Amino acid sequence: MMGTQLEAAAGGLITAAMKAAARAEGVSAEAVRRQVESGRAVIPCNPAHKNLRPAVVGRAFRTKVNANIGRSPEVSSARGEMRKLLAALEAGADTVMDLSVGAGLGRIRRRIIAGCPVPVGTVPIYEAFCRADGRIERLDSQLILDVIAEQAEEGVDFMTLHAGVLRRMLPLAMRRKLGIVSRGGAIIARWMCRFGRENPLYERWGDVLEICRRHDVTVSLGDGLRPGCQADASDAAQFAELETLGELVRISRRAGVQAMVEGPGHIPFDQIEMNIRREQKICSGAPFYVLGPVVTDVAPGYDHISAAIGATAAAFYGASLLCYVTPSEHLGLPTAEEVRTGVVAFRIAAHAADIALGIPGARQRDDAMAEARMKMDWRAQFRLALDGRMAAGRFRKSGRSIPEGSDHCTMCGRDFCAVRASREMRRRAK
Numbered sequence: 001m002m003g004t005q006l007e008a009a010a011g012g013l014i015t016a017a018m019k020a021a022a023r024a025e026g027v028s029a030e031a032v033r034r035q036v037e038s039g040r041a042v043i044p045c046n047p048a049h050k051n052l053r054p055a056v057v058g059r060a061f062r063t064k065v066n067a068n069i070g071r072s073p074e075v076s077s078a079r080g081e082m083r084k085l086l087a088a089l090e091a092g093a094d095t096v097m098d099l100s101v102g103a104g105l106g107r108i109r110r111r112i113i114a115g116c117p118v119p120v121g122t123v124p125i126y127e128a129f130c131r132a133d134g135r136i137e138r139l140d141s142q143l144i145l146d147v148i149a150e151q152a153e154e155g156v157d158f159m160t161l162h163a164g165v166l167r168r169m170l171p172l173a174m175r176r177k178l179g180i181v182s183r184g185g186a187i188i189a190r191w192m193c194r195f196g197r198e199n200p201l202y203e204r205w206g207d208v209l210e211i212c213r214r215h216d217v218t219v220s221l222g223d224g225l226r227p228g229c230q231a232d233a234s235d236a237a238q239f240a241e242l243e244t245l246g247e248l249v250r251i252s253r254r255a256g257v258q259a260m261v262e263g264p265g266h267i268p269f270d271q272i273e274m275n276i277r278r279e280q281k282i283c284s285g286a287p288f289y290v291l292g293p294v295v296t297d298v299a300p301g302y303d304h305i306s307a308a309i310g311a312t313a314a315a316f317y318g319a320s321l322l323c324y325v326t327p328s329e330h331l332g333l334p335t336a337e338e339v340r341t342g343v344v345a346f347r348i349a350a351h352a353a354d355i356a357l358g359i360p361g362a363r364q365r366d367d368a369m370a371e372a373r374m375k376m377d378w379r380a381q382f383r384l385a386l387d388g389r390m391a392a393g394r395f396r397k398s399g400r401s402i403p404e405g406s407d408h409c410t411m412c413g414r415d416f417c418a419v420r421a422s423r424e425m426r427r428r429a430k
C-alpha cells in the first residue's frame with residue numbers, strides 16, 4: 001500500500017487492513033473505509049509491525065480496550081513485561097501500550113512488538129528523556145524526533161505525543177490541587193520552564209507528521225494536562241489543552257495522518273457526558289481514547305472498579321478506546337495478574353456500553369448466556385463468559401465438577417434454586 005490508511009480511504013481505496021478490521025467487526029469494508037476517511041475511526045497499523053491483526057478504533061465499532069504494560073526504573077524486567085503482555089492478550093486486550101522507562105527499554109519494546117498481534121503504542125518522550133539521562137537540559141527537539149523516527153521504523157503502530165501542552169497553560173495547571181499528573185506532560189512542562197520556549201512537539205508538529213505519514217503511525221494526542229483528581233476535573237487547563245488538540249487533529253488529517261485524542265483521567269460521574277461531547281465537537285469527531293475515567297479518588301486498591309464505572313459511561317457517550325486501570329493504580333507497578341484483572345474489568349465496561357449502544361453482536365452474547373443459564377449448561381456459560389477461566393475456577397471451588405454439571409449451584413442450593421423451579425414449571429406446562 002502506498003501512503004497511509006487515511007490517504008487510501010480518502011482516495012476511495014479499501015486496504016487489506018480495512019478488510020481485516022471489517023471482518024473482525026462483522027461489518028463491510030466500505031463501512032470501515034468511510035469512517036477512516038471521515039477521521040472518526042483510525043486503524044493503527046504500521047506496515048513494519050509484522051503479524052499484526054489490524055483493528056479499527058472508532059465509535060461506530062465495538063469499544064476497544066488498551067492495556068498499559070512496561071517496566072519502571074525500579075521494578076520488573078523484559079521477562080516480567082512479556083508475562084504481562086501474554087496476560088493482557090489472554091484477557092482480551094485490543095491494543096497494548098509499552099510505557100517502559102529506564103534501562104533496556106528499547107529491547108523490551110522490540111520484543112513486545114515482535115510478540116504482539118494487536119496494535120502497539122508507545123510514548124516516545126520517555127525514551128528521549130532516558131537517552132538524555134533524565135536531565136531536562138540535555139533534551140532537545142531533534143532527539144525527540146530521532147526517537148519517534150526510530151520507534152516508527154521498528155513498527156510502533158500508535159504514539160502518544162503530548163503536543164497540546166503550551167506554555168501559556170502552565171500557570172493554569174499550577175493553580176490546581178494536584179498540578180500535572182501525566183508523566184509525558186510533566187517532562188514537556190519542565191522543558192518549557194527550563195528553556196523558556198514553546199513545546200518542542202508543537203513547534204515541530206510538521207516534522208512529527210512527516211515521520212508518522214511515512215510509516216503510517218497513528219498519532220494519539222496525549223492529554224498532558226489531564227486532571228488527576230476530582231477537584232481538578234473539567235478545569236481551564238484541561239480545556240485549554242483540548243482546544244489545541246482539536247487544532248492538531250485537523251492539521252494531522254490534512255497531512256494524511258490518522259489521529260485520535262486522549263482524555264481524562266479523574267472526572268466526577270456527572271461530568272463524563274459533557275467531557276465526551278465537548279471533545280467530539282472540538283476535535284471534529286476524532287476517536288476519543290480515555291484513561292478510565294476514575295470517578296472517585298478514594299478507592300486505591302480498587303481503582304480498576306472506580307475507573308470501569310467511568311469507562312462504561314465514557315464509552316456510552318462516545319469514547320472509542322478505553323485505557324484500562326489496574327488494582328495497583330496510584331500504588332505501584334501492576335503484576336501480570338493485576339494486568340489480567342484490569343483488562344477483564346475494562347472488557348466488562350466496554351461490553352456493557354456496547355450492549356446499550358446496540359453494537360452488532362454485543363447483546364446476542366448475553367442472550368446466549370441467559371439460555372445457557374436456563375439449561376444449566378455450565379460449559380456454555382464458561383465459554384460465553386468474558387473471563388471463562390475465572391468463572392470455571394469459582395464453580396469448581398464451590399465443590400462442583402464441570403463434566404458432571406449440576407441443576408443448581410451452591411448459592412441457593414437445590415430446593416431454593418429459582419431457575420431449577422422455573423425449568424420444572426415450564427416442563428409441567430408443556
Ligand code: SF4
Nearest residue numbers: 409411412417418419
Ligand atoms: S442455585 Fe441460585 S444462583 Fe445457583 S443457579 Fe440456581 S437460582 Fe441461580
